[in-house]
Amino acid sequence: MNQKVPKEEQVILENLINVRARLSAVKRDRSSYLKLDDIMPLRLETEEQMKKLSEIRGGRLLDESRELNRTDDVLDEILQILSLCFLSLGRYVSIQLVSSVYSQVITIKHIFDRLNEVGVYEEEYLHPYKAKLDEIEKILIQDTKNDIVPEYAIQVLRYKFIQCGKIYENLLNTIREVDDELIPIRDRMLRIRRNLSSICCKKEYTPDDIKPLQDELHEIDDLRVDGKFLGPDETTPPGQGVLISLLEQLYYLSHDVIFACSEDFSPALQSIRERLLEIKGHLERLELTHKWTLRQTDLFTYQHQLYDIVKLKYNYMNYDEQENPELFGKFVNDQGVAPEGQCVLDFLLHKCYRMIFELLNESTPVSEALTPVYNQLTSVRQCLSVVKKMGAPCSAEELYPYQMKLSSIDDLRKDGKFYDDRGNIPEGQGLCVDILEECYSILNSLRDESESNASTPKLSPVDL
Incomplete structure (x- = not known):
């Protein structure tokens, strides 16, 4: 830039x-x-x-x-x-x-x-x-x-x-470009690449983790006849270039991954790798706790850090500050050289961005002020749905904790609405009320099933 x-x-x-x-x-x-x-x-x-x-x-x-x-x-x-x-x-x-x-x-x-x-x-x-x-x-x-x-x-x-x-x-x-007859071979190679990616995202690994994948690559390579992959009828289906390119890429990646765990791995790349592993660790913790702790704006910190790392790939200057197109898209060291082991960083970058994408997709459709209420309601709904699915009758004592929880949430409303700490009506009222009513409906259904012979009135927010 x-x-x-x-x-x-x-x-x-x-x-x-x-x-x-x-x-x-x-x-x-x-x-x-x-x-x-x-x-x-x-x-x-x-x-x-x-x-x-x-x-x-x-x-x-x-x-x-x-x-x-x-x-x-x-x-x-x-x-x-x-x-x-x-x-x-x-x-x-x-x-x-x-x-x-x-x-x-x-x-x-x-x-x-x-x-x-x-x-x-x-x-x-x-x-x-x-x-x-x-x-x-x-x-x-x-x-x-x-x-x-x-x-x-x-x-x-x-x-x-x-x-x-x-x-x-x-x-x-x-x-x-790949013919249907070659899809099984393609998918086999893509599985190898996924395994390589998983290994790269570990904090520590050894060449022994890579060797089985290299052996499988040799098995796939041996399937070629005169350098080509054949179909069941011994013909040469379209897509040879894609598969051969993928095979060569996997040979290179497996070598690169092994080099990255050797003593010769560049300290400059190792420093970036450690930064990426740290970011990945933070994102993994957010994946476990995001429902209760994540504010979407927190993700910008990680996006910004990743973007700074990506920019390093496109600062393609050699040691005398002259542009070198051969360095474009590669991380370079202090000597202006692109060391081996690049793919480990690329796999980690991709993993981190995928995790951010998933966290963004899982963001709650209500305002931050209503998120605690929304999370509690969805948790109660999930528990009640599991109980109903099991089909076993529930006693009044077993349903009581759910009644109390819904009642405590319902008591937060004033004139039928949830308010934030400034007295404003936050976005997501309709969704929260719908889930609350759904929970009451499931609760009533469970109570009817367990007390079918008793003339117990339906539960409602007022009754609770």
Whole structure:
């Protein structure tokens, strides 16, 4: 990325840096829940700067013919933080839909970049990303049609979205080059690559972990006749180039993975590897506890750290500060050389971005203020559903804890609504009330089953 900013963009850059600082302060403030009133002024300021930047650039904020600069970098950070803030406010806040999906598009873009570097995957592997892109496309179309946000404000998201679509089609075209008769061989090699990836994501491993995979690669290589994979009828099905390229890649990756656990592994790469393992460890803990502890804005810290690491791959300068295209997409050491063992870092990067994508997808569809209530209700519903599924009759004593829990949650409402600590009505009321009523319904059903011979009145919020 070109860090030089044109003179006419300097004022905009300074204003954006100021917005980023204030937005970061809001993000870090844990003294109270995020509020829409805290975020909207900063969003409007950002849109104002985007409008001015668009005018300076002739109506196009981003263009493939123009190299990105620091202004784009700071704007991207702001849009990511805003996106995560809106997710924290509630995924289905209508006016923020287009803003809330920006971070997801960026994460998919990073995942696709890693996939594009590797080359070929099963089509099923891409399905979750395609499903999310389809969902985002509907939001883009709807918000553009209804003029919910200005055109200049939606340009950046649309540009990133189109980039994702192009990479997806490229990946899909590569997949479809392989004939059905060769799919079993392809899937076998892809399984080997998944195993290599799993090994790379461990804190420690040895060459003995890789040897069985190398032996299987030799077995696959021995299936070739005159250098080609044959079909059941001894013909040469299409897709030879993809499979042979994948086979050669796996030989290289297995060697690279073994080198990364040797004493000759570059200290510069080892330092990056340790940073990635630390990030992965934090994300793994969030996967276990996110339902109760995660504020979506927390993910920006990890996204930003990963982005800083990715940028190291594209600082392709050799020792005398001259551009070297051969270093593009590779990590270099202090001598301007790309050491062996690169793939370990690439596998870890991909793993971390996938974990962030999954955490973003699992974000609760209610505001942060209602998240504790939502989590408690969904947990009670899950427990009641399991009890009902078991089919065993429950005594009144066994149902009592559920009655008490629902009653305590219901008592939090005033005039039928849940309020936050500032007396505001947070987003997600309807969903929480629906789950509460569903819990009462299941509870009534269980009580009817256990007391079918008794004339016990139905449970209701009033009864409890």
